[in-house]
Amino acid sequence: MLSLIVVTVVAALSASFLQLSSAVTRRQARARETKEAFYLADAGLAEAYAGMVIGKTGNVGSAAAPVLFGHGMFWVTATAVSPGVVTLESTGVRGNARVRLDLVLERGAGGMAALGIFADEALEVPAGAQIDGFDSSAEALGGLGGLGGGFLGGLGRGGTDPEPVPARVGSNGDVIVRSTPESPTEIVGDVAPGPSGHVVVEGDAVITGSTVARPQSEELPPPAPPVIPQEGGLDATDGQTVVLPAGEWGFTAVRLAGGAELVIQGPSTLLVDTLRATEGAALVFDTSGGAIALYVRTALELAAGTAVQTTVGDATRLAIDLAEAAGAVLDATGAFHGVVYAPRSTVSVGAPFELFGALVAQRIQLANGVRLHFDQALLTAAVVEEVPAQLSWRIVEMAALVPGATQADPFRVLGLDRNALGPPAAGHADQLLEIEYVDGALVIRTYTGMESAFDWTDVVQVIEARRDGELVLSLTELARLLDPASFHFLMR
Amino acid sequence: MRRDRRGFTLLELIFAIGLLTFVVIKLTIVLSEAREVHSRETAAMTLEDRAREILDRVSYALIGADAGTLDPAASFPFFAHGLEYKISLGIEDGETVWSDVEYIGLAEGSPELRWGRHMGEPDEEIVVWCRNVAELIEDELANGADDNGNEMADETGLTFTMVGDTVTILLTLETAGDAGGNPQCTVETKVTCRN
Amino acid sequence: MGTTSRSVRRPAAAAGPHRGTTLLELLVVLTIVAVAVGILSRIVVSTSRLRETNREGAVAMEAARTVLEEMRAWPLAEVYARYNADPADDPDGPGTAPGDRFAVDGLTPFDPAAGGRAGSVVFPAGAAPVSSGGIGGRSGLPGGASGGTSVAAPLVLREDVSLPLLGMPRDLNGDNIVDGEDHSADCLLLPVQVRVEWQGSNCPRSVDLFTMLTFFVRTQ
Numbered sequence: 001m002l003s004l005i006v007v008t009v010v011a012a013l014s015a016s017f018l019q020l021s022s023a024v025t026r027r028q029a030r031a032r033e034t035k036e037a038f039y040l041a042d043a044g045l046a047e048a049y050a051g052m053v054i055g056k057t058g059n060v061g062s063a064a065a066p067v068l069f070g071h072g073m074f075w076v077t078a079t080a081v082s083p084g085v086v087t088l089e090s091t092g093v094r095g096n097a098r099v100r101l102d103l104v105l106e107r108g109a110g111g112m113a114a115l116g117i118f119a120d121e122a123l124e125v126p127a128g129a130q131i132d133g134f135d136s137s138a139e140a141l142g143g144l145g146g147l148g149g150g151f152l153g154g155l156g157r158g159g160t161d162p163e164p165v166p167a168r169v170g171s172n173g174d175v176i177v178r179s180t181p182e183s184p185t186e187i188v189g190d191v192a193p194g195p196s197g198h199v200v201v202e203g204d205a206v207i208t209g210s211t212v213a214r215p216q217s218e219e220l221p222p223p224a225p226p227v228i229p230q231e232g233g234l235d236a237t238d239g240q241t242v243v244l245p246a247g248e249w250g251f252t253a254v255r256l257a258g259g260a261e262l263v264i265q266g267p268s269t270l271l272v273d274t275l276r277a278t279e280g281a282a283l284v285f286d287t288s289g290g291a292i293a294l295y296v297r298t299a300l301e302l303a304a305g306t307a308v309q310t311t312v313g314d315a316t317r318l319a320i321d322l323a324e325a326a327g328a329v330l331d332a333t334g335a336f337h338g339v340v341y342a343p344r345s346t347v348s349v350g351a352p353f354e355l356f357g358a359l360v361a362q363r364i365q366l367a368n369g370v371r372l373h374f375d376q377a378l379l380t381a382a383v384v385e386e387v388p389a390q391l392s393w394r395i396v397e398m399a400a401l402v403p404g405a406t407q408a409d410p411f412r413v414l415g416l417d418r419n420a421l422g423p424p425a426a427g428h429a430d431q432l433l434e435i436e437y438v439d440g441a442l443v444i445r446t447y448t449g450m451e452s453a454f455d456w457t458d459v460v461q462v463i464e465a466r467r468d469g470e471l472v473l474s475l476t477e478l479a480r481l482l483d484p485a486s487f488h489f490l491m492r
Numbered sequence: 493m494r495r496d497r498r499g500f501t502l503l504e505l506i507f508a509i510g511l512l513t514f515v516v517i518k519l520t521i522v523l524s525e526a527r528e529v530h531s532r533e534t535a536a537m538t539l540e541d542r543a544r545e546i547l548d549r550v551s552y553a554l555i556g557a558d559a560g561t562l563d564p565a566a567s568f569p570f571f572a573h574g575l576e577y578k579i580s581l582g583i584e585d586g587e588t589v590w591s592d593v594e595y596i597g598l599a600e601g602s603p604e605l606r607w608g609r610h611m612g613e614p615d616e617e618i619v620v621w622c623r624n625v626a627e628l629i630e631d632e633l634a635n636g637a638d639d640n641g642n643e644m645a646d647e648t649g650l651t652f653t654m655v656g657d658t659v660t661i662l663l664t665l666e667t668a669g670d671a672g673g674n675p676q677c678t679v680e681t682k683v684t685c686r687n
Numbered sequence: 688m689g690t691t692s693r694s695v696r697r698p699a700a701a702a703g704p705h706r707g708t709t710l711l712e713l714l715v716v717l718t719i720v721a722v723a724v725g726i727l728s729r730i731v732v733s734t735s736r737l738r739e740t741n742r743e744g745a746v747a748m749e750a751a752r753t754v755l756e757e758m759r760a761w762p763l764a765e766v767y768a769r770y771n772a773d774p775a776d777d778p779d780g781p782g783t784a785p786g787d788r789f790a791v792d793g794l795t796p797f798d799p800a801a802g803g804r805a806g807s808v809v810f811p812a813g814a815a816p817v818s819s820g821g822i823g824g825r826s827g828l829p830g831g832a833s834g835g836t837s838v839a840a841p842l843v844l845r846e847d848v849s850l851p852l853l854g855m856p857r858d859l860n861g862d863n864i865v866d867g868e869d870h871s872a873d874c875l876l877l878p879v880q881v882r883v884e885w886q887g888s889n890c891p892r893s894v895d896l897f898t899m900l901t902f903f904v905r906t907q
Contacts (some may be wrong), residue, residue, distance in 0.1 A: 020538070028541065054875070071897070081586060082585065309573060
């Protein structure tokens with residue numbers, strides 16, 4: 001009897017002990033697997049995001065064919081939820097744990113500056129106009145040409161005679177190019193009229209590139225004014241030099257009398273109602289310290305006889321935005337490196353005003369003999385504009401793969417053959433790849449086709465690559481361009 | 493006539509009873525100790541498991557928080573016993589939908605760890621996640637000094653402290669026990685807010 | 688001649704108080720009790736060990752997670768420099784960064800050479816490329832095969848290292864080319880394994896966390 005009692009008590013205690021410790025062990029094992037699955041899902045978001053930065057779709061693997069990573073797996077699905085907004089949903093699985101994370105990204109519009117010399121209404125290129133392109137980024141790197149960098153000089157490309165960089169001229173309507181024997185017109189690059197527009201060439205105007213109409217009209221959204229208090233006007237009198245140091249400035253009217261000089265130092269953002277410079281005045285944009293953004297509400301007038309100067313030959317560092325119905329008259333003398341964007345107004349450009357960058361307006365009036373140079377660095381800047389930016393991140397679900405089970409083999413549960421699954425780098429969705437590259441024999445080659453059929457191991461240097469028609473850059477290029485101190489397009 | 497005279501002598505009886513008593517006492521002691529060990533181990537195991545479970549719950553809630561909404565923004569060596577924050581609820585019409593302000597922390601002067609929404613308002617929602625948070629972090633005394641060598645003084649049983657977007661979470665749970673030492677369990681982790 | 692009474696062995700159930708417990712029966716009871724208590728003791732000890740095992744596993748996992756979360760707080764370009772074995776490249780000054788090993792409270796490393804630090808951070812790292820000129824530096828060899836150099840030359844982030852659990856070899860800097868260059872400062876994606884390895888009660892144990900880091904551009 002005594003032994004019976006003792007044995008019963010011992011059995012009860014033991015059972016209770018074992019039950020509790022088993023329950024705790026199971027719960028903690030589940031917690032550990034959940035943590036592992038969480039970081040696998042996090043890895044999926046990183047993989048997908050990094051892929052989108054270089055032009056991939058954001059889809060990595062799938063529920064039917066995830067990618068192997070660590071001791072588990074993940075897959076990522078990219079969904080466009082609205083124009084420019086993409087959701088990446090990443091699922092990480094480890095043991096019996098499944099975690100789903102969600103990352104919402106916003107892609108920029110691509111930058112209007114990539115349009116080059118563009119008018120919403122019909123564009124007339126007058127006689128004597130010289131329009132071409134150049135690449136300020138390549139010149140900054142030593143002039144070895146384009147996006148290819150170091151190799152091209154030694155391969156017979158670039159070097160002392162770089163290939164001409166094409167300009168971009170376009171319109172949502174017709175483009176009329178006039179030329180006379182006394183004032184011949186040359187456009188080195190492409191001219192793209194609107195979908196129902198035409199390129200009309202009068203005289204012996206030379207257009208070296210394509211004249212194919214664009215497939216659809218370009219929308220020119222109005223620029224957003226900066227929120228800066230405007231504290232009265234700014235008057236610079238004869239002989240006076242006014243220096244605006246880096247910062248935010250708001251004025252109603254800025255007037256530069258003859259003999260006055262206004263120096264704007266970057267990084268700066270200015271909001272003005274009007275900016276008028278009369279003959280003899282000088283306007284200097286000092287972008288050596290950073291980018292300058294100027295927003296004009298009513299009128300921008302650089303009269304004939306004024307001088308304009310930008311200290312750094314990089315069009316990505318200077319942007320002038322004009323509000324609706326704000327006109328601009330650019331008759332100043334000098335080299336202007338920047339972008340003028342006036343989607344709802346008219347910009348007049350005189351012959352002494354030499355533009356290096358881009359000009360996008362509702363109407364463009366060009367004087368005879370005008371010289372315009374499209375900066376191809378704006379194209380790469382546009383790619384940066386399209387680099388997806390994070391809007392939000394959240395945990396969607398943390399659950400058991402098999403509810404109620406202590407453990408599970410996820411491969412068996414999901415019906416997967418582990419040996420048929422690949423690593424994350426091989427899991428990105430297939431895309432159309434157009435690439436110009438240097439191979440192992442130092443020969444320049446091109447390829448157009450699905451990326452899955454392309455052998456990247458033979459590539460030594462990428463000259464230019466596009467995925468699904470979109471230009472892509474390596475991180476080296478992007479890292480240089482993503483420095484917010486010198487690039488204002490990141491400000492959204 | 494023969495009589496059966498088998499039986500126990502008094503001495504044998506005394507000896508047997510004594511031996512039995514000894515055995516029963518020993519057994520009682522052993523079983524009692526076993527029960528005590530069982531109770532102690534069970535309590536410790538449960539406490540530790542509970543502490544880790546709560547820590548996980550708090551950390552997963554904060555990892556999705558918008559770092560800019562954390563309030564108070566208690567930068568190390570300052571700390572807080574509760575945090576308000578917002579998390580993303582998803583996307584609607586291309587815009588992120590952020591939650592109302594949520595709260596995780598101790599109720600004032602209470603050992604309860606609570607999650608809440610609309611705190612202090614008529615539609616306040618509160619869920620008690622845990623009822624046995626220690627008043628102070630383990631090894632810490634209410635003396636204005638840093639007793640446990642972590643460069644903070646008198647940290648509460650639930651402590652949040654931040655360096656940039658990274659939140660350190662410390663939690664000490666204790667079992668309700670008699671005076672003279674409540675078993676405690678302390679757990680710690682860090683999370684970097686993803687928003 | 689009278690009535691003869693025989694002593695009858697009464698059934699045990701009918702034994703009166705004077706029947707008693709034999710020494711043998713007592714010994715049997717004691718034996719059963721001893722065995723039962725012995726079993727209970729073993730269960731208590733095993734459960735204590737199990738509790739300790741659970742605790743170690745949880746502590747190890749939490750330590751690994753803490754390191755990963757701390758890593759996330761740094762700019763991507765600095766992560767490798769802060770968490771590699773080379774103190775010379777620490778961004779805030781030599782020896783100021785955490786390095787590739789970390790201690791975990793209460794866990795004794797399995798490897799005596801670990802200097803008391805059970806945790807480690809593993810990146811796809813290899814020997815610095817032997818030549819920086821030529822064709823994109825593809826002549827570099829991973830894994831310290833540079834030959835003739837002194838011991839413990841700093842490792843660099845390389846794309847051609849073979850670490851299948853980390854998905855390596857693969858492109859890390861977004862140029863789609865897997866080369867042998869040093870990508871310590873220009874990686875777009877950084878696979879990382881945080882491992883805690885310790886001497887458990889019965890055998891060596893380990894936990895691992897695998898993830899990838901990238902830089903997420905944020906809207907202003």
